[in-house]
Amino acid sequence: MARLALRDLSLAQGGRTVLEHVEGQFPDGAITALIGPNGAGKSTLVQGIMGLLKPSRGHIDCSVPRERRAWLPQQLALDLSFPMSVEELVMTGTWPSHGALKDYCGPHYLKAREVMARLGISHLAHRPLGELSGGQRQRALFGRTLMQEAELLLLDEPFANVDIETIEVLTGVLREMARQGTTILVVLHDLDQLTRLADDVLWLADGHAQWSTTQAVIDHRQRSLQSMPPLKPTHPTDAPHARTAK
């Protein structure tokens, strides 16, 4: 049985129902993409899974302990002008084991160094976050997440404002984590990244959810591209399962 499952889940934000009757399991050790138009409830679902929002109906079964769940919000939601170095940020990922008081010790610093090397940011260890580019910041934030040794990882638009090289490094890291058994959920807008990253897709639209595979979504997109005038952009809402979804 999967570590994370949704049972007849309904979620509401400020009195407005955003998602209704969502059912299903997120497979362990796989990357599931959450896609759908703006306002479809992607972030709301993430908040629900992180335990920040109580379901208005049904429930979320999650056997991962709270401190092993990690959430990486969009960069815009973070105050990255705070005077903190990359290494200090990465070290805050030890919170589950160290909390507010316990002193950082040698092995953890070594681990932080390994993590930074893996993300290619060792040379930036002592640079303040405010001086980094978008891609470097995202790598540093991934560093914190890796230190958390998460079993469940939720990411919101991890590749927004990030350079191609960083996307490749981070995709590799996420694939590796999934291989080691971490359950990963990624909110994505860009369908190109979907191909590269996700195994499964949870499509949200009009308050409902539809499970699918990456291949099916890509195939559908190909078809809709061919059948449409070349300049018209495709929207996820054009998908048939978004309309028929229950």
Add this chain to the structure above:
Amino acid sequence: MLELLNSLFIAPFDYGFMQRALVAGLALSLAAPALGVFLMLRGMSLIGDAMAHAILPGVALGFLMAGFSLPAMSLGGILSGLLVAGLAGSVSHMSGHREDSAMASFFLISLAGGVMLVSLGGSSVDLTHVLFGSILAVDSTALVLIAAISSLIVVVLAIVFRALVVECLDPLFLRGQGMAGGLVHGIFLGLVVLNLTAGFQTLGTLMAVGLMMLPATTARFWSKRLEGLIGLGILIAMLSTSGGLLLSYHLELPSGPSIILLAGTCYVLSALLGRHNSLLDKLRRRDAPLVARDAD
């Protein structure tokens, strides 16, 4: 020469009231700037000002009930400060409005209420004393209270330091880790209230904020690291306090404004000449040729 130095810097502190004023000022200087640095970094620089007004009705009530007793006035101040912080937090949570709008509303109500209370029960001299303080009138009881509150602030701040840093950067991280939302924020605001209550006797409710914010905003022109900001802030606060006291002694100026104006002078000079993002720094950078920095 030595004699001149002695008469300028040492002799004034032969007086008991100057000694007590100095110790009180230095104790406040150890606690206040760190709080100011966090307020500044969280974009809450003006919240300190709002909280200073919020403690006024409590101070006034304490004054009306127990006369000019620092413990009674401090207790009143702490209670009304915490009440306003709590009310502002609850209203913003309930309504979804930003906390600063609720804070602005409550501090204005407090200010008017406080001034009303002082006017009803005392004279305008009392009001000036509460609003602008008198560091030279600090007695031993007040000194113990100020030192105790400052020590408490330093200890609590050390305990919540890491949590506070993590929360500044990513407020949802700690909630995701199961810590009650707003706990750290609440403790922090409580410390700000405590500090202002300790400061009002010396600098008055309004200027107590000065010793918190000015050293922090000044330090920002010199350091980009958190430890640097706090350390420099403390140094600037201590220099301003001792310097301000000496100025007020020699030139017969009111002590509170002298201290804060000295800190203010540090700020203006730093904005012009500081190491980071000052006017001088901007001019220098414009003239400098492009340097190859490591590629982003």
